[in-house]
Every structure is written in structure tokens, then in C-alpha cells.
Amino acid sequence: MMFKRNLLIIFIVIILAIIPLVVKKDAEFGGADGLAEEYINTLDPDYEPWFNSIWEPPSGEIESLLFALQAAIGSGFIFYFFGYYMGKRRRMAD
Amino acid sequence: MKNKKIFLFLSIYFLYFLIPNNVYAMHIMEGFLPVKWTIIWFIVSIPFILIGIRRMNRICKDDINMKMLLGLCGAFVFVLSSLKIPSVTGSCSHPTGVGLGAILFGPMIASVLALIVLIFQALLLAHGGITTLGANVFSMGIAGPIAAYGIYKLFSKGKKSKSLSIFLAAAIGDLVTYIVTSIQLGVAFPSEIGGVIASVTKFLSIFAVTQIPLAISEGLLTVIVYNLLTQYNKDELQQLAAIRGDK
Numbered sequence: 001m002m003f004k005r006n007l008l009i010i011f012i013v014i015i016l017a018i019i020p021l022v023v024k025k026d027a028e029f030g031g032a033d034g035l036a037e038e039y040i041n042t043l044d045p046d047y048e049p050w051f052n053s054i055w056e057p058p059s060g061e062i063e064s065l066l067f068a069l070q071a072a073i074g075s076g077f078i079f080y081f082f083g084y085y086m087g088k089r090r091r092m093a094d
Numbered sequence: 095m096k097n098k099k100i101f102l103f104l105s106i107y108f109l110y111f112l113i114p115n116n117v118y119a120m121h122i123m124e125g126f127l128p129v130k131w132t133i134i135w136f137i138v139s140i141p142f143i144l145i146g147i148r149r150m151n152r153i154c155k156d157d158i159n160m161k162m163l164l165g166l167c168g169a170f171v172f173v174l175s176s177l178k179i180p181s182v183t184g185s186c187s188h189p190t191g192v193g194l195g196a197i198l199f200g201p202m203i204a205s206v207l208a209l210i211v212l213i214f215q216a217l218l219l220a221h222g223g224i225t226t227l228g229a230n231v232f233s234m235g236i237a238g239p240i241a242a243y244g245i246y247k248l249f250s251k252g253k254k255s256k257s258l259s260i261f262l263a264a265a266i267g268d269l270v271t272y273i274v275t276s277i278q279l280g281v282a283f284p285s286e287i288g289g290v291i292a293s294v295t296k297f298l299s300i301f302a303v304t305q306i307p308l309a310i311s312e313g314l315l316t317v318i319v320y321n322l323l324t325q326y327n328k329d330e331l332q333q334l335a336a337i338r339g340d341k
Contacts, residue, residue, distance in 0.1 A: 002325055006318045013311045020180040020307070027184025036279065036300050037123060043283045043293060049125030053220040066218050067176045074172030078319075081166045085326040 120187055120301075121230045122275060124216070124223025131282045136228030142236050143209055146202035153199065153337060159330050163323075167195035168207045170319060174312060175211050181304040189312035190271050193264030194319055196239035197246045198334050204242075208235025233274040242267025250340065260320045265313030272305040273298065 020027075040047060057063035127135070154160045174191030181187055195204035212230050215221040222230050242263040249259030279301075280294030323331055 002321055006321055009314045009318050013314050016307050016311050017179050020182045020184070024182065024184040029180050029184060029186050036297065037126065039293075039296060039300065040126060040279070040283055043285055047128075047283075049123070050129065051125035051223070051225045053124045053223060054217065056220040057218075063219060067178075070176035070214065070219075071173050074169040074174075074176065077165055077169035078173065081162060081169070082322055082326065084162070089326055 121212070121215070121222035121234070122226040122279065124220065125225055126223075127226050127229055127278070127282055131278070132225050132228060134228075135226075135232050135278070139205075139228045139231045139236060142202055142205045143231070146204075146206040149200065150203050150206055153203070159327075160333070163327065163330050163334070164195075164199065164203070166319070167198060167204070168210065170194050170316075171207050171211050172214075174315065175215070179308055179311065181307050183304045185304055187272075187304045187308055189308050189315075190234050190238055190268050191312065191316075192234060192239050192271075193242040193267040193312060194316050196242040196267060197260060197263055197316075197320075198331075200338060201236065201239035201243045204239035205231065205235035208239070229278050230275075233278060234271045237274040238267040238271035241270035256324075257317050257321070261313040261317050263313075264316035265309040268309040268312045269302065269305055272301045276301045 021029075057066060150164065154164055171191035171194075174189040176188065178186040178188045190208070192204045192208050195207045209227075209231050212222055212227055212234065213224075216223050216227060245266050246259055246263035249262060250256070276297035277294050279297045280290055283293055284290040285292040285296070
């Protein structure tokens, strides 16, 4: 029951992410924070960022590697957590 | 009955495509807050972090199950803030994931979790920044979690659906984060015509509108994790409810 309900919710989340791709086919789906940056430039043309990132991923590939790593660390722990408590409960039930 | 609800939901969702923004939404970029505001947001955020660390130590000390649960909340923030999801505005943004931690452990501890993820992203991903850390901790780690926690408390009174209160808390907490980001930028960069209000409105259209569908997704994902917790971690949830003083 709970399992089916959770599956349904996951399905809705996936649909929510796919719809924009289908409906806005021509959009760029950029991930940079560029527009806010551009807008700041129109508000205050003299504004210079007074500090630059200490280190930037040298390429899009490296950046996606690090983002994937972040997601992997997180989901790794989440599934360890539920596996651990699922097993613990089953053992207590026996 | 259920179909009707889904239909209503989808029609509202499609209406939303009419908003013609092609914009991006994320944390405030490195160096993009004037020095004055950088310092102000650091000063505002530091007390929350210190209280959060103290509470964390108190709740988790010598309690392996609480440590595990805290780890789960941190891991959830890690995953959700790494997922850049396309939005109906034709750009991408990512959820924050702090709602879960705020609901379970309270907003102060969620601040600490947000801080850890923001440092990771600022140092390794050039996403957000060290100088804007104070401001970003305030929006993602303080304002968002306080909103989530408040809404959860408000809705969990009486006999309302638990899932609904979790959903609303996480979704609105997510939105509030980006609303606060817009206000932070608007206050720091008032428009020549229309002043602070005009630029806040503009930043809202950049940051907050993109976030709406992602906020819904975050709410739904938080409900899934909570559902699983009610199945496997009843005791820990009760323990936390006692700490929060739920009735």
C-alpha cells in the first residue's frame, strides 16, 4: 500500500520534470546564474564582483562529475539508512 | 474524485507555462553582494549556526539512531541540492532539501546541514560562494527551514493529514528560500526607477517563479522519505516529536 503510494509520488515527480522539456522545446534550460548577474549589471553597471571563486571546475565535465558525486554520496547514505532499519525491523519481528 | 483533483492540478500547472521567463535560479553568486551586505548576512546567520551546533550535539550525543537520522537529513539535502531540474520557465534550478531536517530536528539544526552543503558547493563547484555564504545560509538554512517548521507546526495541530502538512511545509520552505534570495539581492541593488521594490520584483521573477514546480517536487519527495520513516523508524519519530514538544 505504502509502496504503491510512494511509487505514484515518484512518478508524479518525474512527470513534473519531463513536462517542461516537452512543452518548452526551444528553451535553453541553462543552469548558470547568468540572468541575475545580467540584471545586476543593468542596475549598477559599475558593480564589479569583489571576490572570485577560489577554484572553479575546469570544464562542464568536471562540474557534472562533482555534482554526480554529491548526489551519489547523498543517495548512498539514504539507501544505507533504509536498508539498515528495514533489516533491523525484520530481525526484531522474527 | 481523485481524477478531478489531478485534473485541476494539471490545468493550474499548464497555465503556468504562459509565464514567459527564460531565467535561472540558484544561490547568490560569489562576489555578487556588496561588502556591507556580505558582513550583515554573516552576522545575522552566525548565531543560528552556533545554536544549531549546540542542539545537534545535545540531541545526537550517545544516540546512534539520532545520528543516523540526522545523517539521513543531511544526505537528503545533498541529493536534492545536486539535482538541477528543468522548470517551466525554460531554465533549471535545484530544490534545497532542508525541509525534512527542519521538520524533524527543528530549523536551527537544518541551518547547520545547509551550511555544510553550501560550503561543499562553493568550494568545489563554484556554485554560490564563500563571500555570499552568510546570505545563502540565511535564505536556505534559516528562512526556508523556519517557514517549513512553522507551517508543519501549524498544520500538524488537529487531525489534518500528516502527508499534506509535510508536503506543504517542505514545498513552501523551498519557495521561501528563493523569495528571500530575491529580497537579499533587491535590497543590495535597488533599482534607480522604483527603488528596492522594483528590483525585488524583478529578482522574484528570476528566482522564485522558476522554483514553483521544483518546490512541488521537493514537497513530494519529502513525503516519500517521511512515509518510509513512519514505516521503519516509528520510535525515533516519537522521540523527536517529544523533543519538539508536539501534542
